Each structure stands twice: as structure tokens, then as C-alpha cells.
Amino acid sequence: MRVLLVEDEEALAQTVKEGLTGEGFVVDIVPDGVSAVWAASEFSYDVVVLDIMLPRLNGYDVLKQLRQRKVWTPVLMLTAKDGEYDQTDAFDLGADDYLTKPFSFMILVARLRALVRRGAPERPVVITAGSLTLDPARRHVERRGVVIPLTAKEYGLLLFLMRKSGDVVSKAEILDNVWDAAYSGGDNVVEVYISYLRRKIDEPFGLQTLRTVRGLGYRLDADDPADGGVPPSGRPPSARR
Incomplete structure (x- = not known):
């Protein structure tokens, strides 16, 4: 099982890698968001562990770009940001799971295995x-x-x-x-x-x-996208209420 670990804290990244390697995972580490988009797009992974606070490109933008590129690899957000809006934003962008720091290593392993079993069905962002x-x-x-x-x-x-x-x-x-x-x-x-x-x-x-x-x-029901036009006024409906 191959994991892409996106984490800019070197000591934490190495600790997590050593632990996951001991559990039978193969782990690649990248330290920033731009490298994460490139690696996840170019290589095949079973799961991505993605921090939010990253240099060059934050985790939200990484996730958004991956889903826009139709990279459906399961993503677990691993971060110190634990607000409910942080989690909502992550799931809306296409995250599969969310684990806050500090975390139990065995919980991380269990969740990664669950994501790998679930696989990566296509899930359009829009x-x-x-x-x-x-x-x-x-x-x-x-x-x-x-x-x-x-x-x-x-x-x-x-x-x-x-x-x-x-x-x-x-x-x-x-x-x-x-x-x-x-x-x-x-x-x-x-x-x-x-x-x-x-x-x-x-x-x-x-x-x-x-x-x-x-x-x-x-x-x-779904209409036929090719059938019909737009409102005569060209203006959107009212946003009241």
C-alpha cells in the first residue's frame, strides 16, 4: 500500500513514515503543496495524507487542484486545525477523512487501511x-x-x-x-x-x-442541458429569504 505523506515538519514526517513502514506501507514524503500536486498527479498512490498548513500551496488548494485534475485518490487531512468549518471546507473540497494533531498513530493506521479498502471511485467536485x-x-x-x-x-x-x-x-x-x-x-x-x-x-x-x-x-430530475435557453431578462432569480 503506497502512501503520499505531505508534511513540512521534517521530524513529524519521518516519525510517521517510520511507523507506517513498520505497518507495511510504502511511504513517499513531499514537504510542500506544489510538490504534492505534482507527485499525486504523476504517480499512483493508494492514499494521500495531507497537512493543511503547507508552504507554497496550502492543503485546501492542493486538494482542490487534485480533484479538478480528476485525481480521485483518497485523501486524509492530517492537521492541527480542528475547527468545524475547517473540516467542512475539507470535505466540501473532496477530502475523505480528517484527523487532528496530536493524534493516535493506531487510529491513523486504521483510517488509512479503511480508505485503501474503500478505494477511489470517481467523485466529481461539481x-x-x-x-x-x-x-x-x-x-x-x-x-x-x-x-x-x-x-x-x-x-x-x-x-x-x-x-x-x-x-x-x-x-x-x-x-x-x-x-x-x-x-x-x-x-x-x-x-x-x-x-x-x-x-x-x-x-x-x-x-x-x-x-x-x-x-x-x-x-x-435532470433536464436536457442542450434543450432550451436562459431567462429572457438574462438576470438571475431573486436571492431574497
């Missing part, structure tokens, strides 16, 4: 459903060349629906995945936000891709 595209890294939504501004809740709902594109999802599933556990209102809020989304992603484009499946829930 999610698409026909002509509708969503880039989690930039929180950017677009249809037929028109940028669609969304509120935070609309964005969360659309992200969930796009990840389930073609599947019917119930109100209960939507509430569980888009609203937090503290929400105590009724499920009518789902209907309200579905309506908001339709006004932004469908109606201005003359489409009906966000469908109600009577008695079951909702389904987001």
Missing part, C-alpha cells in the same frame, strides 16, 4: 443534474450560464436533492438532512422551501425538474 450545476467548494449554483443566488437553507436543500437526483425523497428525509435536530416546527416548512427553489431553479428557465410525487415526497 455536482450536476442536467443543466443545473452546484459547486460545493464555492457554494456556486448555475443553470445554463445563469448564476442562481440561494439562501443558506435553500442551498442546503438543493445540495441534498442533487445528491439524491432521480430518487424520491420524503419530507421526513429532507427534515433529517437539511434541518437540525433543534427544529421543532411542522413539515410544512419543506413545502415552503421546495416552492422557493422552484421559483429559482425551474420557473425562470421554463422547466419542471423539481417534482412532487404525490404521497411520497419530491424528486429532482
Whole structure:
């Protein structure tokens, strides 16, 4: 099992390499982000262990460039940055796991083995459903060349629906995945936000891709990206709410 270890602290890098070598891994070390992009793009690795705070190019940018180059090697972020937003950014950019320093070496080994077993299926950074595209890294939504501004809740709902594109999802599933556990209102809020989304992603484009499946829930279908145009005004839908 071949590992690319991206770490600029030489003592830590050598310690981790020695430990992983003892567990049967073959480890290459690079000390900066630019070298990491080159090595991961040019050679085949089973997993990449990537620090965030790196010289020349930080770990977030390394990860973003790798996924843009369609390098789908599993990536474990190994870093002292332990904020929830740091982790969210990493996962949105395509990270597979996240381990904070100081860490248990045996936990690191277990997680690396799990990533290797899982393999590296293709996972496009930009999610698409026909002509509708969503880039989690930039929180950017677009249809037929028109940028669609969304509120935070609309964005969360659309992200969930796009990840389930073609599947019917119930109100209960939507509430569980888009609203937090503290929400105590009724499920009518789902209907309200579905309506908001339709006004932004469908109606201005003359489409009906966000469908109600009577008695079951909702389904987001993919349209034909080559069919139809953009809103006559050329302006994006309103971002209110």
C-alpha cells in the first residue's frame, strides 16, 4: 500500500513514515503543496495524507487542484486545525477523512487501511443534474450560464436533492438532512422551501425538474442541458429569504 505523506515538519514526517513502514506501507514524503500536486498527479498512490498548513500551496488548494485534475485518490487531512468549518471546507473540497494533531498513530493506521479498502471511485467536485450545476467548494449554483443566488437553507436543500437526483425523497428525509435536530416546527416548512427553489431553479428557465410525487415526497430530475435557453431578462432569480 503506497502512501503520499505531505508534511513540512521534517521530524513529524519521518516519525510517521517510520511507523507506517513498520505497518507495511510504502511511504513517499513531499514537504510542500506544489510538490504534492505534482507527485499525486504523476504517480499512483493508494492514499494521500495531507497537512493543511503547507508552504507554497496550502492543503485546501492542493486538494482542490487534485480533484479538478480528476485525481480521485483518497485523501486524509492530517492537521492541527480542528475547527468545524475547517473540516467542512475539507470535505466540501473532496477530502475523505480528517484527523487532528496530536493524534493516535493506531487510529491513523486504521483510517488509512479503511480508505485503501474503500478505494477511489470517481467523485466529481461539481455536482450536476442536467443543466443545473452546484459547486460545493464555492457554494456556486448555475443553470445554463445563469448564476442562481440561494439562501443558506435553500442551498442546503438543493445540495441534498442533487445528491439524491432521480430518487424520491420524503419530507421526513429532507427534515433529517437539511434541518437540525433543534427544529421543532411542522413539515410544512419543506413545502415552503421546495416552492422557493422552484421559483429559482425551474420557473425562470421554463422547466419542471423539481417534482412532487404525490404521497411520497419530491424528486429532482435532470433536464436536457442542450434543450432550451436562459431567462429572457438574462438576470438571475431573486436571492431574497
